[in-house]
């Protein structure tokens with residue numbers, strides 16, 4: 661059973677903070693169940709550096725920054741002037757508050773966009789599908805960014821290559837808007853948009869992958885019961901013989917520049 665914890669250490673807790681976010685329930689184990697390997701993190705981090713053209717003078721806001729793992733590395737490695745981890749789940753935010761060099765803010769994307777904190781670069785990694793009424797968010801972000809300021813969305817295609825069971829693939833696809841929707845929203849908000857697809861392929865012991873599924877490492881898995889997940893794992897086990905499993909993580913990087 662996973663435990664949740666309080667948000668006592670969070671810098672701010674405002675309206676726009678999650679009450680029942682799935683990520684509250686996996687905050688403590690999030691870093692263990694999500695981040696596949698150091699190689700995977702290096703791959704993503706290096707592209708964020710380049711796509712956002714991070715400079716020491718930059719102030720970064722990592723929207724839906726979770727436990728702040730990526731925010732912290734970017735802050736240190738790019739020697740950023742400041743880095744906010746903006747996270748509505750109190751439990752995730754509490755984990756982020758343990759990381760040096762970052763400023764955790766317990767708020768969702770909309771709430772943050774009404775705050776006064778200045779920023780020059782914005783990261784939205786694996787969070788965009790959780791943000792509703794995005795037109796208003798893009799409009800405010802465009803106003804707040806300086807000329808030349810950038811935002812980067814990292815998301816996945818609707819048809820995912822992960823070794824999921826069939827009902828989970830369907831659930832993922834139903835929850836995931838097509839990335840071209842984000843591109844057109846950004847163009848309508850006057851951003852210049854550039855999209856790249858990049859794939860990171862790696863091999864995991866099958867048991868590790870099954871543990872990630874049991875921990876409901878993605879919010880799309882949350883509605884499935886323990887029994888459904890075990891049936892799904894048996895389906896995957898039949899489809900992929902052997903003790904290891906190859907995982908191709910196809911990621912879409914959308915850079916928008918003011």
Ligand SMILES: C[S@@+](CC[C@H](N)C(=O)[O-])C[C@H]1O[C@@H](n2cnc3c(N)ncnc32)[C@H](O)[C@@H]1O
Pocket residue numbers: 681683723724725726727729730746747748749752767768769770784785786787790791792
């Ligand atoms: C899959 S996690 C990604 C965390 C982090 N970006 C990373 O890649 O490690 C998605 C995060 O987005 C947060 N989130 C959900 N809805 C949000 C919203 N409306 N605004 C900002 N963050 C949100 C969740 O609480 C969760 O921590």
